[in-house]
Amino acid sequence: MPLNQIENVGFKSSNAIDRILAHHTKFLSFLAARVEDKTASEDILQSAYIKAIEHGSEIREKESTVAWFYRILRNAIADHYRKGSARTRAHDTYTAELPISYEPEIAQTVCACIGDVIRDLKDEYREAIEQVDLGGVTVESFAQSHKTNANNASVRLRRARKAVAKKLIAVCGACAEHQCLDCTCRRSQL
Incomplete structure (x- = not known):
C-alpha cells in the first residue's frame, strides 16, 4: 500500500505524512550524498518512513515535521554504518581464522x-x-x-x-x- 494511503496512525496532525512525502526527492538526495549506493539510500528511506509512521506522536507541537524526519534519517544513516562496520569486523575475524594455503x-x-x-x-x-x-x-x-x-x-x-x-x-x-x-x-x- 502506498504511504499516502496509510492512515495517519500516531501523527497529531493529518498533514504530517503529506509534508514528509512532499520532500521525498530531497530526502533521497540527502541520503545519496551520505550512503554508498542508491539501493541502500532507498532502503534507509523506506525504513525511515515506517519509523515516522510508528513514532509520529513524538513530534513536538512547534517542531517542524521535516526537521524531525531529517533527524530520523541521520540516525538511520548512523545505524546503517554501524551495522556495516559490525559485518566487516565479523568478516575480518572469520577470514583471519582461515588457513592461507597448504604447506x-x-x-x-x-x-x-x-x-x-x-x-x-x-x-x-x-x-x-x-x-x-x-x-x-x-x-x-x-x-x-x-x-x-x-x-x-x-x-x-x-x-x-x-x-x-x-x-x-x-x-x-x-x-x-x-x-x-x-x-x-x-x-x-x-
Missing part, C-alpha cells in the same frame, strides 16, 4: 585421493579450493576476480571444504577421518 610438505603427504576429489567438485567449489587453498590467492582477491564480495567468497570456500571432507570420507573412509596425514586407503597403495 608444500603437507601437500606431499596428503592422501592421493584429494586430487580426484577436488576435480569432481562443482566448478565454483573446485575453483575456490584450487585458487585459495592450493594456489595461495587471498579470499579478497578471489572475490574480486569472481565479481562477488569477500563474505560470499568465504562462504563458498567453507562449503567447498565441507564438500571435499565429505567426499574424502566417502572415498577413503578412516584415513579421511584422521586428516589423511597417514594415508592407508587403497588409492595411496596403487
